[in-house]
Amino acid sequence: MEDVILEIIDLKKNYSSKSVLNGVSLQVKRGEIIGYIGPNGAGKSTTVKIMLGIEAEFSGEVKIFGQDISDGDINYKRKIGYVPEIAEVYDNLTGHEYLTFIGELYGLDFELADYKAKSLMELFGIGEVYYSRIATYSKGMRQKLLIISSLLHNPELLFFDEPINGLDANSVMIFKEIMTQLAEQGKTIFYSSHIMDVVEKISSRIILLHDGKIAADGTFEELKTQNTKGSLEQIFNQLTGFSEHKELGSRFVSVVGEM
Numbered sequence: 001m002e003d004v005i006l007e008i009i010d011l012k013k014n015y016s017s018k019s020v021l022n023g024v025s026l027q028v029k030r031g032e033i034i035g036y037i038g039p040n041g042a043g044k045s046t047t048v049k050i051m052l053g054i055e056a057e058f059s060g061e062v063k064i065f066g067q068d069i070s071d072g073d074i075n076y077k078r079k080i081g082y083v084p085e086i087a088e089v090y091d092n093l094t095g096h097e098y099l100t101f102i103g104e105l106y107g108l109d110f111e112l113a114d115y116k117a118k119s120l121m122e123l124f125g126i127g128e129v130y131y132s133r134i135a136t137y138s139k140g141m142r143q144k145l146l147i148i149s150s151l152l153h154n155p156e157l158l159f160f161d162e163p164i165n166g167l168d169a170n171s172v173m174i175f176k177e178i179m180t181q182l183a184e185q186g187k188t189i190f191y192s193s194h195i196m197d198v199v200e201k202i203s204s205r206i207i208l209l210h211d212g213k214i215a216a217d218g219t220f221e222e223l224k225t226q227n228t229k230g231s232l233e234q235i236f237n238q239l240t241g242f243s244e245h246k247e248l249g250s251r252f253v254s255v256v257g258e259m
């Protein structure tokens with residue numbers, strides 16, 4: 001039987017009078033890579049924060065590993081890895097200090113955390129800055145550090161919010177391979193991004209959020225047959241009812257030119 005790792009039933013969320021999520025329901029099974037997409041402000045990060053227990057106020061039901069996350073038991077978080085869209089890291093620490101600290105928080109002993117952190121940094125091409133302060137890292141190096149810190153404890157379920165922001169083309173290829181192989185091992189990945197060609201290639205299933213509701217849910221092939229054939233970018237434009245990019249672009253440039 002396929003395991004349901006994640007289940008959301010009729011999720012609703014308001015920020016004061018503004019409705020952000022308006023009845024979202026979905027089920028995710030073990031080993032799926034979900035590409036979670038939608039326009040800016042659609043509520044993608046909000047959904048992820050609710051599932052992680054960072055946003056507590058909502059209505060509806062959220063179950064992770066079969067457990068209702070509102071029941072007060074936060075142990076489910078031990079089996080989750082998370083790369084946030086915007087992350088605070090301790091800039092004054094070295095990569096070595098930061099990653100061993102995170103590893104120990106997740107219950108790894110120091111030697112294992114140190115060995116895994118150093119090996120993963122070397123494999124991701126940033127081994128030479130393991131003992132340097134994070135403040136001296138480039139944007140891509142910081143992003144790789146975040147990806148590594150989300151994986152140190154070998155989690156069952158991963159939430160990646162724009163994880164490849166700042167990664168060079170070679171590193172993106174490594175990251176795609178990592179995602180594919182983790183999913184083949186039975187890890188479940190919830191992946192939110194605006195980089196449509198990567199979402200198109202990597203996701204086993206794509207969920208599009210629009211106006212606080214799920215506007216599409218299926219494999220890329222299924223979305224292509226349900227819509228005008230084309231790239232995921234074109235399907236995204238179609239499903240969100242957007243076709244004014246030329247007009248908006250020229251109006252924007254015209255205002256820039258006003259003096």
Ligand SMILES: Nc1ncnc2c1ncn2[C@@H]1O[C@H](COP(=O)(O)OP(=O)(O)OP(=O)(O)O)[C@@H](O)[C@H]1O
Pocket residue numbers: 015020038039040041042043044045046047085
């Ligand atoms: N703490 C908050 N207080 C008030 N409104 C918020 C808060 N966080 C998010 N919002 C609002 O909720 C809506 C959804 O935001 P969210 O960050 O979930 O969108 P998103 O789909 O992740 O967008 P993006 O693609 O731009 O990252 C937005 O209108 C945003 O302004």
